[in-house]
Amino acid sequence: MTTYLQGLTCRECGARYPAEARSACEECFGPLEPTYDLEAIRAAVSRETIAAGPASMWRYQAFLPAERDPEVDLGDGFTPLRRARRLGAELGLPNLYVKDETRNPTHSFKDRVVSVAVTKARELGFETVACASTGNLAHAVAAHAAAAGMDAVTFVPTGLESGKLAATAVYGARLVEVDGTYDEVNRLCGEAADEYPWAFVNVNLRPYYAEGSKTIAYETAEQLGWRAPDHVVVPVASGALLVRVAKAFRDLRAVGLLDEEPSVRVSGAQGVGCSPVATAFAQGADDVRPVRTPTTIARSLAIGDPADGMYALREARESGGAVEAATDAEIVEAVGLLARTEGIFTETAGGVTVAVLGKLAARGVIRPDETVVAYVTGMGLKTLEAYGERFRPAATIRPRLEALAAFLGDGARKGAA
């Protein structure tokens, strides 16, 4: 196995760097992206070689900036793409699919980015991995570090759901709550990355980390029989996932894995209390104005100052998609709708995605003739607090048939008319 990685290139000014731990371009501070030898990938990779690869996102190793490390790969990615007939019927979208990312090892799509970042951190000789997180990332970092025998230090804003805290601390990771917003946590980590010899997966390893997101789109195309969908709906926090999904479909065509030029309309989903990208989209603005104090129940998406926000905005606009926001009430309703219709229990971020999917379908932005994929990126058991009293037992009864009968009424019995 080899990697086709050539180095890092600045997205803004094109300056090139070797493939090391580095967060930003020295010339302009712009974001860095790995570049690959696409010709070599085209020559080496086929649908068959991919099908013969591992049942994880690492079947797409050729498109990733590291070699698969079996101690790090927990079986990340390669999640089901579910044909969502019942949800589709409710929303008037007969060709709807749901990518069920709740099925990842730590139950969110963040396993994909972490799998790449921790693999790279090990390869570069780091002993400690770290991150600034809205919850899911910390969980994924803690689990992968434990599996790889590395130390982990994770930073989160105060006020996260208790499930996400427990699910991070249990692995022995040092979990540090920071009294502030995610953006303040992120700023602290940006400074700390200069001072401590740690691999911050989303700071100095961010160029590699972000690449993991592409695999969600590669899998989608493979699972659709090597076709790109017509429309995707992607939740947006930093915007990295949306931008990488858009790029990944183009990559597949560039190496000849898709027969046709993909034309995927990419739509983004945010929570109303933290929707800087949706606001810029609605206003037709070119800049994304940061939100100082996010208030959405979708805490995993509560990044007020999204680093990839401007790029996400552009991808949505240029592809003919939209970026829309959902209220807290709409989020909770959508969580229930997805669970009732498809048997998938998602966290608030998935509620955001399904709510926005419904809104865009109702407005005709997403059309019934389109093959649509909604990315449901995390699991509902991690955000129980957000659902309050909404999903509760229907009754509490004594263990007696009379009590059951009193609760159900007469009509439910066998033989009742």
Next chain:
Amino acid sequence: MITVRIPSAMRGLTDGAAHVEVEGMTVREALDALVVRHPALGARLFDDQGKVRRFVNLYVGEDDIRFSEGLDTAVPEGGTLSILPAVAGG
């Protein structure tokens, strides 16, 4: 005196210094003084129109200057001005 924190990506232009002490009442004055000391930083911090570059974030103490008065934000005597590249992702 104000302490300006230099991110590692810019330390090549400050002879490796992680902190530079300057005089100034506002962020603009502090950065101008910094650029006088290390002229190569000018083009990294500001674009052709003299605006702070898109990927440069500035903080006075704990506060992002975009939520205060931007370059006119006051920096208290003895305070810290921190320069950081914009990176984020949850």
